């Protein structure tokens with residue numbers, strides 16, 4: 714079945730690979746990130762299936778506008794892949810508090826805005842799926858990534874709350890990858906920690922592995938919900 718799927722943070726890494734896989738399957742995609750230009754080539758391949766809209770998930774009005782575009786163009790939203798996110802790693806005592814603000818704004822508040830933008834439509838038709846991308850850092854606490862861990866624990870709490878409130882109507886899925894070899898580590902503001910994590914993540918999962926798991930969760934029959942998935946690299 715062809716679905717309308719909204720993906721946040723679609724311009725790179727896990728989000729971009731997910732968009733590529735889902736486009737190949739014929740789905741209609743509405744793709745947001747602050748800069749969607751890396752997706753232009755994909756859109757050119759599937760012009761009738763893909764809409765790009767620059768969207769900063771920290772700006773509620775932009776997230777609402779992304780969902781409105783999806784409904785205006787395709788008439789509905791079947792799936793939200795709530796993927797936009799970033800991490801800054803440092804000791805709490807030494808951290809730059811702007812980094813905390815950014816993680817909380819993007820990973821937590823941005824994810825909530827996206828949920829809020831699609832939930833009323835899904836509940837009205839009693840059908841839909843929200844896939845929240847958490848992390849192994851949502852299951853464990855790691856020194857130097859405590860605030861990132863807190864945002865990802867929060868995503869799991871929100872997922873479980875959403876599931877309990879709405880499980881008779883919509884499917885709620887949480888996917889928690891371990892290290893994935895994407896540009897994620899490029900954002901880490903502490904230079905030494907950035908170098909360390911770049912090499913750690915280089916040995917991690919591929920974006921394709923996580924995207925394939927996201928696709929699998931979408932592909933299950935409508936009466937099946939994969940509620941929680943943890944994917945770790947074998948090291």
Ligand SMILES: NC(=O)c1ccc[n+]([C@@H]2O[C@H](COP(=O)([O-])OP(=O)(O)OC[C@H]3O[C@@H](n4cnc5c(N)ncnc54)[C@H](OP(=O)(O)O)[C@@H]3O)[C@@H](O)[C@H]2O)c1
Pocket residue numbers: 721722723724725726727728745746747748749768769770771796797798799800819823846847848849889890891892893894895896897898914917
């Ligand atoms: N890589 C890992 O090891 C790993 C492990 C576990 C979980 N995750 C999670 O997986 C998700 C995707 O990460 P990734 O590894 O694919 O990282 P990535 O390659 O850095 O991609 C992150 C995506 O998020 C977007 N983004 C960042 N800030 C945004 C904002 N304010 N508004 C909208 N989009 C924004 C980026 O696009 P723009 O820059 O254009 O906005 C980009 O498309 C994140 O939630 C991350 O926490 C990653």
